[in-house]
Amino acid sequence: MRTARRKSETGSRGTAHEAPAAPSWPEQIHEVLQESGVRQVAYVPDSGHARLIELIRADRHMRAIPLTTEEEGVALAVGAWLGGERSVLLMQSSGAGNCINMLGMIQECRVPLLTLITMRGQWGEFNPWQVPMAQATVPALTASGVIVQTSDDAGDVAATVAAAARLAFSTGRAVAVLIGQRVVGAKEFRK
Amino acid sequence: MKHRKPTLDRREVVAGILKQRGDALVVAGLGAPCWDTTAAGDHPLNFPTWGGMGGAAMIGLGLALAQPKRRVLVITGDGELLMGLGSLATIAVQQPRNLAVIVLDNEHYGETGMQQTHTRFGVDLGAIAKASGFRAAGTVYTGTQLAAWLPKLHRQPGPAFAAVKVTTETAPIILPPRDGAHLKNRFRETLLGAKAFE
Numbered sequence: 573m574r575t576a577r578r579k580s581e582t583g584s585r586g587t588a589h590e591a592p593a594a595p596s597w598p599e600q601i602h603e604v605l606q607e608s609g610v611r612q613v614a615y616v617p618d619s620g621h622a623r624l625i626e627l628i629r630a631d632r633h634m635r636a637i638p639l640t641t642e643e644e645g646v647a648l649a650v651g652a653w654l655g656g657e658r659s660v661l662l663m664q665s666s667g668a669g670n671c672i673n674m675l676g677m678i679q680e681c682r683v684p685l686l687t688l689i690t691m692r693g694q695w696g697e698f699n700p701w702q703v704p705m706a707q708a709t710v711p712a713l714t715a716s717g718v719i720v721q722t723s724d725d726a727g728d729v730a731a732t733v734a735a736a737a738r739l740a741f742s743t744g745r746a747v748a749v750l751i752g753q754r755v756v757g758a759k760e761f762r763k
Numbered sequence: 764m765k766h767r768k769p770t771l772d773r774r775e776v777v778a779g780i781l782k783q784r785g786d787a788l789v790v791a792g793l794g795a796p797c798w799d800t801t802a803a804g805d806h807p808l809n810f811p812t813w814g815g816m817g818g819a820a821m822i823g824l825g826l827a828l829a830q831p832k833r834r835v836l837v838i839t840g841d842g843e844l845l846m847g848l849g850s851l852a853t854i855a856v857q858q859p860r861n862l863a864v865i866v867l868d869n870e871h872y873g874e875t876g877m878q879q880t881h882t883r884f885g886v887d888l889g890a891i892a893k894a895s896g897f898r899a900a901g902t903v904y905t906g907t908q909l910a911a912w913l914p915k916l917h918r919q920p921g922p923a924f925a926a927v928k929v930t931t932e933t934a935p936i937i938l939p940p941r942d943g944a945h946l947k948n949r950f951r952e953t954l955l956g957a958k959a960f961e
Contacts, residue, residue: 644849647817647825654822655788655830680943683947
């Protein structure tokens with residue numbers, strides 16, 4: 573009966589989904605950020621973060637802050653925390669290299685930093701110029717005092733972000749979640 | 764372009780600005796702006812930076828957005844701001860009404876041997892801030908101009924940006940505390956009370 577009704581709701585296409593579509597991983601991250609009380613969301617866009625940025629821009633409890641370069645977001649996180657607000661920094665892996673010196677301030681001041689980094693130059697990459705920074709992302713972040721956690725499975729991204737947020741904000745540490753190119757999808761340029 | 768020689772004394776400029784700070788929150792850029800700010804009186808609601816060059820204005824933005832009812836003053840140098848020039852564009856997009864960025868522009872890198880900065884060759888930081896979309900932005904050469912700027916820095920809707928042209932005369936170094944975690948904790952405890960450590 574229920575199945576029959578669902579089928580009729582979806583019209584003539586026939587093979588309807590049995591259950592409503594599960595939220596996508598960007599939607600799940602948005603929920604995690606809401607639950608974590610994040611108010612300032614700084615970003616340098618990446619196609620992997622496009623959906624999350626849309627959700628954040630539509631969320632009136634979050635302030636979307638586009639940056640000209642990623643280290644601005646590291647300094648912003650210090651100011652936000654001084655003022656009693658939580659922030660998150662969204663970037664692509666090539667931006668991690670731009671943050672190195674500013675990350676010293678995070679470590680010295682014990683300011684929590686949560687950053688979500690979508691990978692380029694990794695799984696199925698076609699652009700050779702993306703590869704060097706992809707290779708350097710984990711060692712560079714680790715050398716700068718950032719705890720790095722990775723997720724290569726869309727079903728596990730939100731849980732990883734939730735755990736990282738708790739670690740960052742409860743212990744006053746810098747935590748990066750690397751979202752693998754396998755999750756984001758390798759970029760293709762179509763003619 | 765003919766160069767106009769700076770004449771203002773940095774210590775007097777900062778003392779004059781901070782005398783009217785009220786309950787403002789102050790971020791100081793690394794180097795001499797930290798000593799100038801501390802010479803006017805160490806304060807738990809000062810956040811003097813000892814590193815993170817190029818980040819002072821962005822710390823100010825995060826703070827201003829988190830504390831919209833408090834005035835936030837960023838006091839930094841021309842070399843420090845030049846390293847984070849894009850932050851002027853980022854701040855202008857957000858239009859924080861409570862943020863003022865004050866650059867003590869002596870046209871030199873004072874901590875590294877007094878090499879000239881871009882501003883000595885005519886780069887106009889006030890014009891860049893204005894073109895980026897700061898509500899009030901300009902260059903201050905005289906005490907009279909500074910007096911006229913004080914309400915814009917302290918009270919009128921921002922974001923405000925003033926490049927204050929100061930001499931390369933150095934003043935005695937007055938050091939703020941160095942420990943970053945301490946500076947952060949005393950700032951947060953003073954501003955947020957017990958919530959700072961929840």
